[in-house]
Amino acid sequence: MAWLAAGEGYEIALVEGRVAARSVTGRAAGRQLKTLPKALKDHPEVDRLRRLAEWLDRHAAACVAQVDGWMVSSLPVPTELLARVWPDEAWQNALRDLAVVGDDPDEVGFLRDATASGELKVVNLDGETVRLSPRTVTLPHPVLLPDLDDVREFAAELGIVQQVEQIHRATWRKPDEVSATATEVRDYAGGVFPTRFSLAARATALGYRVSGGYATCKVRDAGAGSGTEAAVWIGEPYYDDETTTGALSWHDEDGRAVTLAKVGPVAWSEGMRMAAALYAGRKIEEGGDA
Template sequence: MTWLAAGEGYEITLDEGRVVARRAGGRQLKTLPKALRDHPEADRLRRLAEWLDRHAAACVAQVDTWMVSSLPVPTELIARVWPDEAWQSALRDMAVVGDDPDEVGFLRDATADGELKVVNLDGETVRLSPRTVTLPHPVLLPDLDDVRDFAAELGITQRVEQIHRATWTRPEGGLPETATTPGTATAGSTEVRDYAGGKFASRFGLAARATALGYRVSGGYATCKVRDGGRGTEASVWIGEPYWEGESETGSLSWHDEDGRAMRLGEVGPVAWSEGMRMAAALYAGRTIEEGGDA
Protein backbone atom coordinates (compact mmCIF):
# COMPACT_ATOMS: atom_id res chain seq x y z
CA MET A 1 0.00 0.00 0.00
CA THR A 2 1.09 3.59 -0.70
CA TRP A 3 2.73 5.59 2.06
CA LEU A 4 0.70 8.67 3.04
CA ALA A 5 2.09 11.92 4.40
CA ALA A 6 0.99 12.46 8.00
CA GLY A 7 2.71 15.67 9.03
CA GLU A 8 5.85 16.34 11.10
CA GLY A 9 7.95 14.49 8.53
CA TYR A 10 6.17 11.15 8.94
CA GLU A 11 4.47 8.79 6.50
CA ILE A 12 1.98 6.07 7.41
CA THR A 13 0.46 3.02 5.76
CA LEU A 14 -1.32 -0.24 6.58
CA ASP A 15 0.75 -3.35 7.23
CA GLU A 16 -1.20 -6.57 7.89
CA GLY A 17 -4.16 -4.61 9.18
CA ARG A 18 -2.38 -2.16 11.47
CA VAL A 19 -1.16 1.39 10.99
CA VAL A 20 2.63 1.71 10.78
CA ALA A 21 4.85 4.76 10.31
CA ARG A 22 8.23 5.81 9.01
CA ARG A 23 10.20 8.97 8.68
CA ALA A 24 9.61 10.35 5.17
CA GLY A 25 11.48 8.05 2.82
CA GLY A 26 13.13 6.23 5.73
CA ARG A 27 12.82 2.90 7.53
CA GLN A 28 9.60 1.67 9.11
CA LEU A 29 9.39 2.48 12.85
CA LYS A 30 8.75 -0.27 15.41
CA THR A 31 5.90 1.63 17.04
CA LEU A 32 3.49 4.34 15.96
CA PRO A 33 4.66 7.71 17.36
CA LYS A 34 2.32 9.27 19.89
CA ALA A 35 1.89 12.33 17.70
CA LEU A 36 0.34 10.15 14.99
CA ARG A 37 -2.03 8.03 17.05
CA ASP A 38 -4.92 10.49 16.75
CA HIS A 39 -3.92 11.88 13.37
CA PRO A 40 -6.87 12.04 10.90
CA GLU A 41 -4.95 9.96 8.32
CA ALA A 42 -4.21 7.28 10.92
CA ASP A 43 -7.88 7.19 11.90
CA ARG A 44 -8.86 6.89 8.23
CA LEU A 45 -6.50 3.95 7.77
CA ARG A 46 -7.93 2.20 10.84
CA ARG A 47 -11.43 2.52 9.41
CA LEU A 48 -10.16 1.17 6.10
CA ALA A 49 -8.58 -1.80 7.90
CA GLU A 50 -11.90 -2.52 9.63
CA TRP A 51 -13.72 -2.38 6.29
CA LEU A 52 -11.17 -4.71 4.69
CA ASP A 53 -11.68 -7.20 7.54
CA ARG A 54 -15.46 -7.08 7.07
CA HIS A 55 -15.05 -7.44 3.31
CA ALA A 56 -12.76 -10.47 3.69
CA ALA A 57 -15.23 -12.09 6.11
CA ALA A 58 -18.11 -11.41 3.70
CA CYS A 59 -16.20 -13.04 0.81
CA VAL A 60 -15.52 -16.15 2.89
CA ALA A 61 -19.18 -16.29 3.98
CA GLN A 62 -20.40 -16.00 0.38
CA VAL A 63 -18.09 -18.76 -0.88
CA ASP A 64 -19.18 -20.92 2.04
CA THR A 65 -22.83 -20.36 1.02
CA TRP A 66 -22.05 -21.36 -2.58
CA MET A 67 -20.31 -24.50 -1.33
CA VAL A 68 -22.86 -25.58 1.28
CA SER A 69 -25.67 -25.17 -1.23
CA SER A 70 -23.69 -26.44 -4.26
CA LEU A 71 -24.97 -23.42 -6.19
CA PRO A 72 -23.81 -22.95 -9.80
CA VAL A 73 -21.47 -19.95 -9.96
CA PRO A 74 -20.85 -18.16 -13.28
CA THR A 75 -17.20 -18.49 -14.30
CA GLU A 76 -17.40 -14.90 -15.54
CA LEU A 77 -18.24 -13.79 -12.00
CA ILE A 78 -15.23 -15.65 -10.57
CA ALA A 79 -12.99 -14.03 -13.20
CA ARG A 80 -14.32 -10.56 -12.37
CA VAL A 81 -13.76 -10.83 -8.60
CA TRP A 82 -10.47 -12.75 -8.80
CA PRO A 83 -8.20 -9.63 -8.86
CA ASP A 84 -9.62 -8.67 -5.44
CA GLU A 85 -7.25 -10.21 -2.87
CA ALA A 86 -10.08 -10.99 -0.43
CA TRP A 87 -12.09 -12.86 -3.06
CA GLN A 88 -9.01 -14.61 -4.36
CA SER A 89 -8.05 -15.77 -0.87
CA ALA A 90 -11.55 -17.18 -0.30
CA LEU A 91 -11.71 -18.94 -3.69
CA ARG A 92 -8.16 -20.21 -4.16
CA ASP A 93 -7.77 -24.00 -3.87
CA MET A 94 -11.51 -24.63 -3.60
CA ALA A 95 -12.51 -27.89 -5.27
CA VAL A 96 -14.60 -27.03 -8.33
CA VAL A 97 -16.58 -29.05 -10.87
CA GLY A 98 -17.34 -27.87 -14.40
CA ASP A 99 -19.39 -29.55 -17.11
CA ASP A 100 -18.18 -33.04 -16.18
CA PRO A 101 -19.40 -33.88 -12.64
CA ASP A 102 -16.65 -36.51 -12.30
CA GLU A 103 -13.83 -34.07 -13.10
CA VAL A 104 -12.81 -32.38 -9.83
CA GLY A 105 -10.01 -29.82 -9.71
CA PHE A 106 -8.55 -27.28 -7.30
CA LEU A 107 -8.96 -23.67 -8.42
CA ARG A 108 -5.61 -21.91 -8.83
CA ASP A 109 -6.26 -18.95 -11.13
CA ALA A 110 -8.88 -17.14 -13.19
CA THR A 111 -8.17 -15.11 -16.32
CA ALA A 112 -9.88 -11.90 -17.37
CA ASP A 113 -11.71 -13.67 -20.22
CA GLY A 114 -13.44 -16.10 -17.85
CA GLU A 115 -11.10 -19.08 -18.08
CA LEU A 116 -10.29 -21.00 -14.91
CA LYS A 117 -7.00 -22.77 -14.22
CA VAL A 118 -7.36 -25.83 -11.99
CA VAL A 119 -5.14 -28.67 -10.84
CA ASN A 120 -6.95 -31.93 -11.49
CA LEU A 121 -6.58 -35.15 -9.51
CA ASP A 122 -3.86 -36.32 -11.92
CA GLY A 123 -1.74 -33.37 -10.85
CA GLU A 124 -2.09 -31.61 -14.19
CA THR A 125 -2.98 -27.96 -14.60
CA VAL A 126 -5.91 -27.68 -16.99
CA ARG A 127 -8.04 -24.82 -18.26
CA LEU A 128 -11.82 -24.78 -17.88
CA SER A 129 -14.28 -22.40 -19.48
CA PRO A 130 -17.76 -23.74 -18.68
CA ARG A 131 -20.57 -21.23 -18.26
CA THR A 132 -20.85 -22.13 -14.57
CA VAL A 133 -19.00 -24.22 -12.01
CA THR A 134 -20.04 -25.61 -8.66
CA LEU A 135 -18.04 -25.73 -5.45
CA PRO A 136 -19.43 -29.08 -4.28
CA HIS A 137 -20.15 -29.91 -0.68
CA PRO A 138 -17.69 -32.65 0.37
CA VAL A 139 -20.46 -35.16 1.03
CA LEU A 140 -21.15 -35.02 -2.73
CA LEU A 141 -17.54 -35.61 -3.78
CA PRO A 142 -16.83 -39.14 -4.99
CA ASP A 143 -13.74 -40.74 -3.41
CA LEU A 144 -13.50 -37.97 -0.79
CA ASP A 145 -10.65 -39.71 1.03
CA ASP A 146 -8.59 -39.79 -2.18
CA VAL A 147 -9.30 -36.09 -2.75
CA ARG A 148 -8.13 -35.32 0.78
CA ASP A 149 -4.95 -37.35 0.34
CA PHE A 150 -4.15 -35.60 -2.93
CA ALA A 151 -4.79 -32.18 -1.36
CA ALA A 152 -2.37 -33.07 1.43
CA GLU A 153 0.29 -33.98 -1.15
CA LEU A 154 -0.17 -30.59 -2.81
CA GLY A 155 -0.10 -28.77 0.53
CA ILE A 156 -3.49 -27.24 -0.17
CA THR A 157 -5.10 -25.07 2.49
CA GLN A 158 -8.57 -23.57 2.16
CA ARG A 159 -10.01 -20.43 3.73
CA VAL A 160 -13.45 -21.99 3.41
CA GLU A 161 -13.72 -25.39 5.06
CA GLN A 162 -14.63 -27.75 2.24
CA ILE A 163 -12.62 -30.92 1.67
CA HIS A 164 -11.75 -31.33 5.35
CA ARG A 165 -15.23 -30.37 6.53
CA ALA A 166 -16.73 -32.91 8.94
CA THR A 167 -19.44 -34.87 7.14
CA TRP A 168 -22.22 -37.23 8.19
CA THR A 169 -24.01 -39.75 6.00
CA ARG A 170 -27.04 -41.85 6.70
CA PRO A 171 -26.44 -45.50 7.67
CA GLU A 172 -25.54 -47.82 4.80
CA GLY A 173 -28.72 -48.96 3.10
CA GLY A 174 -30.70 -46.03 4.49
CA LEU A 175 -32.77 -45.72 7.65
CA PRO A 176 -34.95 -48.64 8.80
CA GLU A 177 -38.68 -48.46 8.16
CA THR A 178 -39.47 -49.48 11.75
CA ALA A 179 -37.64 -48.91 15.03
CA THR A 180 -35.78 -51.89 16.45
CA THR A 181 -35.26 -50.20 19.84
CA PRO A 182 -36.99 -47.24 21.52
CA GLY A 183 -35.66 -43.91 20.20
CA THR A 184 -34.17 -45.41 17.01
CA ALA A 185 -34.55 -43.06 14.04
CA THR A 186 -36.52 -44.48 11.11
CA ALA A 187 -37.19 -43.28 7.58
CA GLY A 188 -40.59 -42.06 8.77
CA SER A 189 -39.28 -40.24 11.86
CA THR A 190 -39.01 -36.46 11.85
CA GLU A 191 -36.18 -36.00 14.36
CA VAL A 192 -32.76 -37.30 15.40
CA ARG A 193 -31.67 -37.37 19.04
CA ASP A 194 -28.01 -38.42 18.63
CA TYR A 195 -26.83 -35.11 20.10
CA ALA A 196 -29.72 -34.33 22.45
CA GLY A 197 -29.16 -33.94 26.19
CA GLY A 198 -25.99 -31.84 26.12
CA LYS A 199 -26.25 -29.76 29.31
CA PHE A 200 -25.27 -26.09 29.54
CA ALA A 201 -25.15 -23.80 32.56
CA SER A 202 -27.61 -21.44 30.87
CA ARG A 203 -29.69 -21.07 27.76
CA PHE A 204 -27.78 -17.86 27.08
CA GLY A 205 -24.50 -19.78 26.95
CA LEU A 206 -25.95 -22.34 24.54
CA ALA A 207 -27.39 -19.62 22.30
CA ALA A 208 -24.08 -17.74 22.39
CA ARG A 209 -22.25 -20.88 21.27
CA ALA A 210 -24.65 -21.31 18.37
CA THR A 211 -24.13 -17.70 17.27
CA ALA A 212 -20.35 -17.95 17.61
CA LEU A 213 -20.39 -21.03 15.36
CA GLY A 214 -22.22 -19.02 12.70
CA TYR A 215 -25.73 -20.41 13.23
CA ARG A 216 -28.90 -18.36 13.49
CA VAL A 217 -30.87 -18.40 16.71
CA SER A 218 -34.60 -18.00 16.22
CA GLY A 219 -37.05 -18.52 19.09
CA GLY A 220 -36.04 -21.68 20.87
CA TYR A 221 -33.92 -23.07 18.02
CA ALA A 222 -30.49 -22.87 16.47
CA THR A 223 -30.92 -23.16 12.70
CA CYS A 224 -29.02 -23.43 9.46
CA LYS A 225 -30.35 -23.23 5.91
CA VAL A 226 -29.00 -25.04 2.85
CA ARG A 227 -30.13 -25.81 -0.66
CA ASP A 228 -30.03 -29.51 -1.37
CA GLY A 229 -30.96 -30.90 -4.75
CA GLY A 230 -32.36 -27.51 -5.76
CA ARG A 231 -34.70 -27.16 -2.78
CA GLY A 232 -34.38 -25.16 0.39
CA THR A 233 -34.09 -27.02 3.67
CA GLU A 234 -33.68 -25.70 7.22
CA ALA A 235 -32.16 -27.81 9.97
CA SER A 236 -32.99 -26.84 13.55
CA VAL A 237 -31.89 -27.93 17.02
CA TRP A 238 -33.93 -27.10 20.11
CA ILE A 239 -31.89 -25.04 22.58
CA GLY A 240 -34.57 -23.92 25.07
CA GLU A 241 -37.08 -21.14 25.63
CA PRO A 242 -35.58 -17.70 24.81
CA TYR A 243 -35.99 -16.21 28.30
CA TRP A 244 -35.29 -19.30 30.35
CA GLU A 245 -32.77 -18.42 33.08
CA GLY A 246 -31.87 -21.84 34.44
CA GLU A 247 -29.81 -24.68 32.98
CA SER A 248 -30.51 -25.67 29.40
CA GLU A 249 -29.70 -28.59 27.15
CA THR A 250 -29.65 -29.46 23.49
CA GLY A 251 -32.78 -31.07 22.14
CA SER A 252 -33.63 -33.03 19.02
CA LEU A 253 -32.54 -32.20 15.48
CA SER A 254 -35.19 -31.86 12.76
CA TRP A 255 -35.51 -30.54 9.21
CA HIS A 256 -38.18 -28.43 7.52
CA ASP A 257 -38.88 -27.73 3.86
CA GLU A 258 -39.44 -24.33 2.25
CA ASP A 259 -43.08 -24.37 3.35
CA GLY A 260 -42.12 -25.02 6.97
CA ARG A 261 -43.31 -28.63 6.88
CA ALA A 262 -41.45 -31.10 9.08
CA MET A 263 -39.61 -33.52 6.81
CA ARG A 264 -39.41 -37.25 7.36
CA LEU A 265 -35.81 -38.35 7.71
CA GLY A 266 -36.07 -40.40 4.54
CA GLU A 267 -36.80 -37.18 2.62
CA VAL A 268 -33.77 -35.24 3.85
CA GLY A 269 -31.06 -34.82 1.22
CA PRO A 270 -27.39 -35.71 1.81
CA VAL A 271 -26.13 -32.14 2.21
CA ALA A 272 -28.96 -31.09 4.52
CA TRP A 273 -28.42 -34.25 6.57
CA SER A 274 -24.68 -33.65 6.90
CA GLU A 275 -24.98 -29.95 7.75
CA GLY A 276 -27.76 -30.56 10.28
CA MET A 277 -25.76 -33.27 12.04
CA ARG A 278 -22.66 -31.05 11.92
CA MET A 279 -24.56 -28.26 13.68
CA ALA A 280 -26.01 -30.58 16.30
CA ALA A 281 -22.60 -32.16 17.00
CA ALA A 282 -20.89 -28.76 17.25
CA LEU A 283 -23.44 -27.51 19.79
CA TYR A 284 -23.27 -30.74 21.79
CA ALA A 285 -19.46 -30.56 21.91
CA GLY A 286 -19.67 -27.45 24.13
CA ARG A 287 -21.73 -29.15 26.84
CA THR A 288 -20.75 -29.23 30.50
CA ILE A 289 -18.70 -32.35 31.20
CA GLU A 290 -19.31 -33.80 34.66
CA GLU A 291 -16.27 -34.96 36.58
CA GLY A 292 -15.88 -37.26 39.52
CA GLY A 293 -17.25 -40.67 40.50
CA ASP A 294 -20.86 -39.84 39.58
CA ALA A 295 -19.96 -38.53 36.09
Protein backbone atom coordinates in the same frame (compact mmCIF):
# COMPACT_ATOMS: atom_id res chain seq x y z
CA MET B 1 -0.20 -0.36 0.00
CA ALA B 2 1.70 2.90 -0.59
CA TRP B 3 3.09 4.84 2.34
CA LEU B 4 1.23 8.08 3.14
CA ALA B 5 2.57 11.23 4.77
CA ALA B 6 1.26 11.72 8.30
CA GLY B 7 2.53 14.68 10.24
CA GLU B 8 6.09 15.84 10.33
CA GLY B 9 8.67 13.12 9.96
CA TYR B 10 6.39 10.07 9.56
CA GLU B 11 4.65 7.98 6.92
CA ILE B 12 1.92 5.39 7.54
CA ALA B 13 0.50 2.40 5.68
CA LEU B 14 -1.59 -0.70 6.23
CA VAL B 15 0.74 -3.64 6.82
CA GLU B 16 -0.88 -7.05 7.33
CA GLY B 17 -4.15 -5.38 8.30
CA ARG B 18 -2.67 -3.00 10.88
CA VAL B 19 -1.61 0.64 10.72
CA ALA B 20 2.20 0.82 10.68
CA ALA B 21 4.49 3.83 10.70
CA ARG B 22 8.00 4.63 9.59
CA SER B 23 10.23 7.61 10.08
CA VAL B 24 11.37 9.66 7.10
CA THR B 25 14.15 11.48 8.95
CA GLY B 26 17.16 10.63 11.05
CA ARG B 27 18.96 7.31 11.38
CA ALA B 28 15.72 5.31 11.34
CA ALA B 29 14.57 6.81 8.02
CA GLY B 30 12.73 4.25 5.92
CA ARG B 31 12.61 1.66 8.72
CA GLN B 32 9.21 0.44 9.95
CA LEU B 33 8.67 1.20 13.61
CA LYS B 34 7.62 -1.54 16.04
CA THR B 35 4.83 0.56 17.52
CA LEU B 36 2.80 3.55 16.39
CA PRO B 37 4.33 6.80 17.78
CA LYS B 38 2.19 8.57 20.34
CA ALA B 39 2.12 11.68 18.13
CA LEU B 40 0.24 9.73 15.42
CA LYS B 41 -2.39 7.91 17.48
CA ASP B 42 -5.04 10.63 16.98
CA HIS B 43 -3.92 11.71 13.52
CA PRO B 44 -6.81 11.88 10.97
CA GLU B 45 -4.92 9.76 8.43
CA VAL B 46 -4.33 7.07 11.03
CA ASP B 47 -8.03 7.06 11.87
CA ARG B 48 -8.89 6.81 8.18
CA LEU B 49 -6.59 3.82 7.70
CA ARG B 50 -8.02 2.11 10.79
CA ARG B 51 -11.53 2.46 9.42
CA LEU B 52 -10.33 1.13 6.05
CA ALA B 53 -8.75 -1.86 7.80
CA GLU B 54 -12.03 -2.59 9.60
CA TRP B 55 -13.94 -2.41 6.31
CA LEU B 56 -11.44 -4.74 4.63
CA ASP B 57 -11.87 -7.25 7.47
CA ARG B 58 -15.67 -7.12 7.09
CA HIS B 59 -15.37 -7.46 3.32
CA ALA B 60 -13.06 -10.48 3.61
CA ALA B 61 -15.44 -12.15 6.08
CA ALA B 62 -18.39 -11.45 3.75
CA CYS B 63 -16.54 -13.05 0.81
CA VAL B 64 -15.79 -16.18 2.83
CA ALA B 65 -19.42 -16.36 4.01
CA GLN B 66 -20.72 -16.01 0.43
CA VAL B 67 -18.42 -18.71 -0.94
CA ASP B 68 -19.37 -21.00 1.96
CA GLY B 69 -23.00 -20.32 1.09
CA TRP B 70 -22.42 -21.32 -2.53
CA MET B 71 -20.88 -24.58 -1.37
CA VAL B 72 -23.74 -25.60 0.93
CA SER B 73 -26.38 -24.45 -1.57
CA SER B 74 -25.27 -26.84 -4.35
CA LEU B 75 -26.20 -24.13 -6.87
CA PRO B 76 -24.12 -23.48 -10.02
CA VAL B 77 -21.98 -20.34 -9.95
CA PRO B 78 -21.43 -18.48 -13.25
CA THR B 79 -17.80 -18.68 -14.37
CA GLU B 80 -18.08 -15.09 -15.57
CA LEU B 81 -18.87 -14.02 -12.00
CA LEU B 82 -15.74 -15.74 -10.68
CA ALA B 83 -13.67 -13.99 -13.34
CA ARG B 84 -15.10 -10.60 -12.38
CA VAL B 85 -14.44 -10.90 -8.65
CA TRP B 86 -11.07 -12.67 -8.92
CA PRO B 87 -8.95 -9.46 -9.11
CA ASP B 88 -10.28 -8.53 -5.65
CA GLU B 89 -7.77 -9.97 -3.17
CA ALA B 90 -10.47 -10.84 -0.61
CA TRP B 91 -12.49 -12.78 -3.18
CA GLN B 92 -9.36 -14.44 -4.52
CA ASN B 93 -8.30 -15.59 -1.05
CA ALA B 94 -11.78 -17.04 -0.43
CA LEU B 95 -11.87 -18.88 -3.77
CA ARG B 96 -8.29 -20.00 -4.31
CA ASP B 97 -7.67 -23.75 -4.03
CA LEU B 98 -11.34 -24.63 -3.63
CA ALA B 99 -12.38 -27.86 -5.32
CA VAL B 100 -14.57 -27.04 -8.31
CA VAL B 101 -16.51 -29.10 -10.84
CA GLY B 102 -17.30 -27.91 -14.35
CA ASP B 103 -19.20 -29.64 -17.14
CA ASP B 104 -17.94 -33.12 -16.22
CA PRO B 105 -19.20 -34.03 -12.73
CA ASP B 106 -16.41 -36.59 -12.35
CA GLU B 107 -13.63 -34.08 -13.03
CA VAL B 108 -12.65 -32.32 -9.81
CA GLY B 109 -9.92 -29.69 -9.74
CA PHE B 110 -8.47 -27.12 -7.36
CA LEU B 111 -9.04 -23.56 -8.52
CA ARG B 112 -5.80 -21.61 -9.04
CA ASP B 113 -6.78 -18.71 -11.32
CA ALA B 114 -9.68 -17.08 -13.17
CA THR B 115 -8.87 -14.94 -16.21
CA ALA B 116 -10.77 -11.91 -17.47
CA SER B 117 -11.94 -13.97 -20.46
CA GLY B 118 -13.78 -16.38 -18.16
CA GLU B 119 -11.24 -19.18 -18.28
CA LEU B 120 -10.44 -21.11 -15.12
CA LYS B 121 -7.08 -22.67 -14.34
CA VAL B 122 -7.35 -25.71 -12.08
CA VAL B 123 -5.07 -28.47 -10.88
CA ASN B 124 -6.80 -31.78 -11.47
CA LEU B 125 -6.37 -34.91 -9.39
CA ASP B 126 -3.62 -36.10 -11.76
CA GLY B 127 -1.56 -33.09 -10.75
CA GLU B 128 -1.94 -31.40 -14.13
CA THR B 129 -2.88 -27.76 -14.60
CA VAL B 130 -5.76 -27.57 -17.05
CA ARG B 131 -7.89 -24.74 -18.43
CA LEU B 132 -11.68 -24.89 -18.25
CA SER B 133 -14.31 -22.62 -19.76
CA PRO B 134 -17.65 -23.98 -18.50
CA ARG B 135 -20.61 -21.62 -18.32
CA THR B 136 -21.03 -22.46 -14.64
CA VAL B 137 -19.17 -24.40 -11.97
CA THR B 138 -20.19 -25.88 -8.65
CA LEU B 139 -18.20 -25.81 -5.43
CA PRO B 140 -19.12 -29.29 -4.21
CA HIS B 141 -19.81 -30.00 -0.59
CA PRO B 142 -17.25 -32.60 0.58
CA VAL B 143 -19.96 -35.16 1.38
CA LEU B 144 -20.64 -35.24 -2.39
CA LEU B 145 -17.01 -35.81 -3.39
CA PRO B 146 -16.20 -39.41 -4.33
CA ASP B 147 -12.99 -40.75 -2.77
CA LEU B 148 -12.85 -37.84 -0.32
CA ASP B 149 -9.91 -39.38 1.58
CA ASP B 150 -7.88 -39.52 -1.65
CA VAL B 151 -8.77 -35.91 -2.43
CA ARG B 152 -7.62 -34.84 1.05
CA GLU B 153 -4.36 -36.77 0.69
CA PHE B 154 -3.66 -35.20 -2.69
CA ALA B 155 -4.46 -31.72 -1.32
CA ALA B 156 -1.94 -32.30 1.48
CA GLU B 157 0.72 -33.22 -1.08
CA LEU B 158 0.04 -29.95 -2.92
CA GLY B 159 0.15 -27.96 0.32
CA ILE B 160 -3.35 -26.63 -0.27
CA VAL B 161 -4.81 -24.34 2.39
CA GLN B 162 -8.43 -23.28 1.98
CA GLN B 163 -9.90 -20.12 3.49
CA VAL B 164 -13.36 -21.69 3.18
CA GLU B 165 -13.58 -25.01 4.98
CA GLN B 166 -14.39 -27.49 2.23
CA ILE B 167 -12.35 -30.65 1.76
CA HIS B 168 -11.43 -30.87 5.45
CA ARG B 169 -14.94 -29.99 6.60
CA ALA B 170 -16.36 -32.54 9.04
CA THR B 171 -18.97 -34.66 7.28
CA TRP B 172 -21.71 -37.06 8.35
CA ARG B 173 -23.28 -39.58 5.98
CA LYS B 174 -26.88 -40.59 6.44
CA PRO B 175 -27.31 -44.25 7.42
CA ASP B 176 -28.51 -46.52 4.63
CA GLU B 177 -31.58 -47.41 6.65
CA VAL B 178 -33.65 -44.83 8.52
CA SER B 179 -37.20 -44.90 9.74
CA ALA B 180 -39.72 -43.97 7.06
CA THR B 181 -41.66 -41.80 9.51
CA ALA B 182 -39.00 -40.45 11.91
CA THR B 183 -38.32 -36.69 11.79
CA GLU B 184 -35.72 -36.25 14.55
CA VAL B 185 -32.16 -37.27 15.38
CA ARG B 186 -31.13 -37.25 19.05
CA ASP B 187 -27.43 -38.17 18.74
CA TYR B 188 -26.42 -34.79 20.16
CA ALA B 189 -29.36 -34.09 22.45
CA GLY B 190 -28.86 -33.69 26.18
CA GLY B 191 -25.80 -31.43 26.19
CA VAL B 192 -26.07 -29.32 29.35
CA PHE B 193 -25.38 -25.56 29.32
CA PRO B 194 -25.44 -23.13 32.27
CA THR B 195 -28.09 -20.95 30.60
CA ARG B 196 -30.07 -20.76 27.41
CA PHE B 197 -28.22 -17.52 26.66
CA SER B 198 -24.82 -19.26 26.72
CA LEU B 199 -26.07 -21.91 24.29
CA ALA B 200 -27.58 -19.29 21.98
CA ALA B 201 -24.34 -17.29 22.13
CA ARG B 202 -22.38 -20.38 21.11
CA ALA B 203 -24.70 -20.94 18.16
CA THR B 204 -24.30 -17.34 17.02
CA ALA B 205 -20.51 -17.44 17.42
CA LEU B 206 -20.42 -20.56 15.22
CA GLY B 207 -22.29 -18.68 12.50
CA TYR B 208 -25.74 -20.18 13.01
CA ARG B 209 -28.99 -18.26 13.17
CA VAL B 210 -31.01 -18.29 16.37
CA SER B 211 -34.75 -18.05 15.85
CA GLY B 212 -37.22 -18.62 18.66
CA GLY B 213 -36.13 -21.74 20.50
CA TYR B 214 -33.91 -23.07 17.72
CA ALA B 215 -30.44 -22.74 16.23
CA THR B 216 -30.83 -23.13 12.47
CA CYS B 217 -28.94 -23.35 9.20
CA LYS B 218 -30.29 -23.37 5.65
CA VAL B 219 -29.03 -25.86 3.08
CA ARG B 220 -29.97 -26.80 -0.48
CA ASP B 221 -29.14 -30.19 -1.96
CA ALA B 222 -28.41 -30.52 -5.66
CA GLY B 223 -31.61 -31.25 -7.57
CA ALA B 224 -33.82 -30.19 -4.68
CA GLY B 225 -36.63 -27.88 -5.65
CA SER B 226 -36.30 -25.82 -2.49
CA GLY B 227 -34.05 -25.34 0.48
CA THR B 228 -34.11 -27.24 3.75
CA GLU B 229 -33.58 -25.77 7.20
CA ALA B 230 -31.86 -27.85 9.86
CA ALA B 231 -32.85 -26.91 13.41
CA VAL B 232 -31.63 -27.85 16.89
CA TRP B 233 -33.79 -27.04 19.90
CA ILE B 234 -31.88 -24.83 22.36
CA GLY B 235 -34.66 -23.79 24.75
CA GLU B 236 -37.33 -21.17 25.14
CA PRO B 237 -36.17 -17.58 24.60
CA TYR B 238 -35.50 -15.60 27.80
CA TYR B 239 -35.21 -18.84 29.79
CA ASP B 240 -32.39 -18.07 32.24
CA ASP B 241 -31.93 -21.41 33.96
CA GLU B 242 -29.83 -24.39 32.95
CA THR B 243 -30.78 -25.76 29.52
CA THR B 244 -29.89 -28.70 27.27
CA THR B 245 -29.55 -29.25 23.56
CA GLY B 246 -32.61 -30.89 22.05
CA ALA B 247 -33.32 -32.97 18.98
CA LEU B 248 -32.14 -32.15 15.45
CA SER B 249 -34.84 -31.89 12.79
CA TRP B 250 -35.26 -30.58 9.26
CA HIS B 251 -38.04 -28.45 7.77
CA ASP B 252 -39.01 -27.37 4.27
CA GLU B 253 -39.55 -23.75 3.22
CA ASP B 254 -43.15 -23.92 4.44
CA GLY B 255 -42.04 -25.03 7.90
CA ARG B 256 -43.23 -28.63 7.51
CA ALA B 257 -41.14 -31.36 9.10
CA VAL B 258 -39.11 -33.43 6.63
CA THR B 259 -38.83 -37.15 7.33
CA LEU B 260 -35.29 -38.45 7.73
CA ALA B 261 -35.67 -40.59 4.62
CA LYS B 262 -36.16 -37.46 2.51
CA VAL B 263 -33.29 -35.41 3.97
CA GLY B 264 -30.59 -34.93 1.32
CA PRO B 265 -26.90 -35.75 1.92
CA VAL B 266 -25.74 -32.12 2.28
CA ALA B 267 -28.65 -31.17 4.55
CA TRP B 268 -27.98 -34.25 6.69
CA SER B 269 -24.26 -33.55 6.98
CA GLU B 270 -24.65 -29.84 7.74
CA GLY B 271 -27.43 -30.47 10.26
CA MET B 272 -25.35 -33.06 12.09
CA ARG B 273 -22.32 -30.75 11.92
CA MET B 274 -24.32 -27.99 13.61
CA ALA B 275 -25.72 -30.31 16.28
CA ALA B 276 -22.26 -31.74 17.03
CA ALA B 277 -20.67 -28.28 17.23
CA LEU B 278 -23.29 -27.07 19.72
CA TYR B 279 -23.04 -30.24 21.80
CA ALA B 280 -19.23 -29.92 21.97
CA GLY B 281 -19.60 -26.81 24.16
CA ARG B 282 -21.60 -28.57 26.88
CA LYS B 283 -20.64 -28.72 30.56
CA ILE B 284 -18.40 -31.70 31.24
CA GLU B 285 -18.87 -33.35 34.62
CA GLU B 286 -15.66 -33.98 36.55
CA GLY B 287 -14.84 -36.23 39.45
CA GLY B 288 -15.92 -39.70 40.48
CA ASP B 289 -19.59 -39.21 39.54
CA ALA B 290 -18.81 -37.95 36.02
